[in-house]
Amino acid sequence: MLSFDDLGFLGSGLRRPECVACTAAGAIWVSHALPEGGGGVARLLPDGSLQPLLARAGMPGDFMPNGWSMAPDGSFLIANLGESGGAWRLLPDGACEPVLTEVDGLRLPSVNFVHRAEDGVLWISVSTWRAPRDRAFHRDVADGFVIRMPDPADPASARIVADGLGYANEVKVDPSGTWLYANETMARRVSRWKLTERGLGPRETVADYLDGVFPDGFEFDAEGGIWCASVMSNRVVRVAPDGSQSVVLEDCDPAEVETAMAHWRDGTFDRTYMNLGAARRLRNVASITFGGPDLKTAYLGSLAGDSLVTFRSPVAGAKPPHWHF
Template identity: 40%
Template sequence: MPNAYPVPRDFRVRFEDLGRVAIGVKRPECVLSLADGSLVCSHGAGGYSLVSPSGGLQHIVKRADDERTFLPNGIAVHPDGRILFAHLGVRDGGIHAIDREGSVRHVVDHVDGKPLPPTNYVSVTDTGGIWFTVSTRQIPRSLAWNRTVADGFIGFHDSSGTRIVADGLGYTNEIAFSPDGRWVYVNETYAQRVSRFRMNANGSLSDKEVVAQFGGADLPDGLTFDEHGGVWVTCIGSNRILLIRPDGEVQVVLDEPDDRFAAKVAAGIQNGTLTWEDMQGPPGNAPLGNVSSLAFGGLNQRTACLGSLTSDCIWTFPSPVTGAEPGHFRRRVM
């Protein structure tokens, strides 16, 4: 008989329990942890921030003479030590690489012969294959902030080219690979659900299943596995962290909303009227700042590290369970 899932069903974290590291970051939407205890997070000025195990902070952003504008959303550590980022522009996207001197170059900018729309997330395999997500083909992307538009996709790029491997998703956000390597999980943010695809031997995806369906202002953005198969989900509208236990039960771990903002988001989703202006919050009463990602950090992967859209720090709390080791964990930023 398998061991019982070790997270108590009554495990909760209060805002007062949270610590702060990396004070001075800018739009740390995506946070990654590495085996040496360091953290990497996206930087809204066009690059990334590197947090040393001792807490030292270094910002790497595009060179001052580069007139292009980038908004790094998801980031990844390539096996060769480069940082890749998904560019979530107003009208353009793509996957780009930035070096320690701030030089930026395109890595993936087209799929099916068309330029990539604003791009949300990126992950890199040990052999250099690049997974990425596009939330929607709608311009502006706020046209897809409802439950009816489902034109997001998951893409993959390798030496054979760039291709779409899953399409028709309700605002594709982060993806994560199950610890057993059998499934690719994906957040469909404005469809308010976590889904998964079977990973086939040839790398294709099939047999989509809905893992969890949410409501209210729960807009799933980040997702991360623990080593026992629990899925930790961060929700930007409600500022909640949800845990999908291996038996499918959804457990609230952290609940720190701005009530007015959450009510506005919930009503907008329900009525299909959510606008860009509606999502430009919360107006100061949700200190987590639209929590957007979670990484299990520290040398033992027992510290939950939270990214967000508007905070100037990375929030942390002690985890009751060890994180599953992500593919980038033993890589080094070069």
């Protein structure tokens, strides 16, 4: 397991750097919220300074950038975690426009993640219909869902293709293009569905996570593994192709983690426990991605940090769909 001596910290002045993406050209982009509301993304320059791209017009008043994907035209497809919800496109000039604000005739609530797959299809995860979303911080609440949007320019093409999820979080198509994977934070598992011509096959459990793991973001590696970032316990866990799990990194108090698990089991878990990791050095890690020329530099996003955590991985990451953008 890695120690703090193995870690680096990149950048400063970031706010809620929840989601990170890297490209082959060396670009590092990260979510960047503003304290007064709004925000967008920021590019981290080699010296660690920020080059923000903020939404300046067209966005809802409670716009809060969460999980996002890059598009080939240089825009960003962003999930709005604010209660007005929806998926939005942030253009290079700062203009913001809606991508999807309703599905099946229902207005979308807070949206967690937008994933643009290799074929251009958008996969959008919504953690819960409940507002505020904290009301879904219970193991017996399972109303999260995933939307498939085959034509990003046509909201009418969007359909809910998976539901009944225990707080749906990041969702991604695997490198083979065969499976859709999703982390379910409150169900504490990673699930997958086989892609079919009509949408998705039945849900399969890839792994029930170790005690103390509340999964948020994840990424694939070149050997078929899944790297998961766990809020609360500040853990990075690798799920091997055979489903076995190993803790790569953690920053938590074991007693606090066990207390949180007890509250999860008896249905009294709430944001107090979810935020335990924010007071520690890794600041509630929320996502992981791989970059660098060999795709062996890992970058961790977080909910409460002001920089990215980095370390060298023994395994290269898989090339993401945006790698050559």
